[in-house]
Amino acid sequence: MVFNEVCSLGCNMHIAIIGATGLVGSHLLKKLLANSRVEKVTTITRKSIDHDSKKLSQIVLEKMDTQTIENLEIDADVFFCGLGTTIKTAGSREAFSFVDHDLVVSFAVLAKKCQVKSLFIVSAMGANKKSKIFYNQVKGRMEEDIRALALESTYFLHPSLLIGDRAEKRLGESIGVSLYNLLSGVVPVGVRSMLGTKVSDIVNFVESEIFNLKSGEQNVSKFES
Template sequence: MRTAVIAGASGLVGKELVYYLSGSPEYSRIHLLVRRQMENPGDKIIEHLIDFDQLVDFSLEERIDDVYCALGTTMKKAGSKDAFRRVDLEYVVTLAKRAKELGAHRFLVVSSMGADPKSMFFYNRIKGKMEKAIRKVGMETTIIVRPSLLLGDRKEKRFSEEFSAVLMKILRPLIPKKYRAVSAGKVAGSMYHMALTASPGLHILESNEIQDME
């Protein structure tokens, strides 16, 4: 049986990952890296309250198989480009490096449709730089998922995203699958499936592939 680490467990995709892994017979233990304790985390779950600025010092006394990274923020929540870069780029890359040092076999990360280190858009550029950096880490298996707009219940309300989600639902039949909004549960499910089935190497799932996955 496997042991997993989930970073970003309180977010949309992170919460769904906790659901999938805690109910899976493939995993005997799940370690959550969190800033604050979660409610009713489950029997298999061990929470680690950490300062993500000190992520380089994180360690476990047992073997790790899979590291799931669903870390991410928004410009509004981060407050500045530097703060956004720290969460969506630096924390993620540090986690990938630490995962390899701790002997993990697979690193799975949520990126974004349009990720490109040369993009004119700051968000996409940071995601692209993150992807480029984790590829260089040299994990046995690296799995990157690039969802479009995420659907799910958020703690904080984001008017622009809610409006976009409603609009995309109305226009769904006219929108190419790659650009359609995708549920956080579908993203988490695709990551779980890939962790169990993917061969060693680099795998990138675009949003349409995420939606097609059973």
Template sequence: MANVLITGATGLVGGHLLRMLIQQPEIARITAATRRPLTTIPAEVHNPHDPQLTDALAQVDDPVDIVFCCLGTTRREAGSKEAFVHADYTLVVDTALTGQRLGAQHMLVVSAMGANAHSPFFYNRVKGEMEEALIAQQWPRLTIARPSMLLGDREVRRTNESLLAPLFAFLPGNWKSIEARDVARALLKEALSPQKEGVNIITSAKLREIAASQA
């Protein structure tokens, strides 16, 4: 039985993952730290919340075995480069540090295809810097998921994704778009699989493969 901490539970991947965790008998306790309170969740899900997610994380005191971070936005949604860095770098690192404070041994994070700390593209560079920061924390086990374009019903539609989704559906390999629920399914499978020490980077094509094996 495992105790888990999840951030990003109000998002596309995180919402699917939270619902899967609730149905998973191998999960003993779920702590979902969010900016706004969750709705329609079982009483056994602990939901510390605060508009400042870091303050919500500071409220978590119970031991944790596994940490999931499904935070992610775009520069347009965030409103500025600084706000994007705060959401996709700072809060991810804060999630990881909270997990380490609570004794977690396995961190799983949703990054992005193309993540590279030396990329000339701002989005990919921030994602890569985030990955490097987590690797530097020297987790016993760190799983980094790099999905392609995510498919699913968002509360707020992203124009670029709506326009490009039909194209990405026909691209090969890692470029092919992926359902958010499949990313969540793959993360859960990896979290509950036998221990694989060190850093494990999972490409989008591999995420689809893992998810298909659980269907």
């Protein structure tokens, strides 16, 4: 019996999330905990999450490094990675690359070891290791290294500017969100998807795909609303 046939029979699923306190990860966590077809959600975080759902199992790591992540044992059907930062927040290019490349690839290595059915990764529009933009270079290298692992099914999600409620306010992103809100109702859909990507669109897409998984690599570059 193939995996999507199992899902169609309504079996409960176990999903592991790293980056569950971030913008996309936190919204996805709430969505999955409310889904009757999800039996368990395991989160990997630096700090505990304030949620009392019986479905939630938390792995809190005082030190989040590549070796610690790869040494974990998680029996899950699907892995989701919402890790991501900025050079400004991280403090340097090296620190940024550690989060957006090294930790993400380590999570994929863990997925390979645990033989998960599918891995979802929030990457970025324009991810390309040959890009002149350092941010996109790192995302491109991350994708290439994960492709080399040849997992059963990998989804690279390519949003543009994330539109959603952030705990951390960033000036550049605030301006981008304002521009999106101003123009999203009057520009064509293709242009709107380049201006910004609603977090709710990503979360709804991932939730839907979890129960209709496809083998091989899936590159998802647009989330149109």
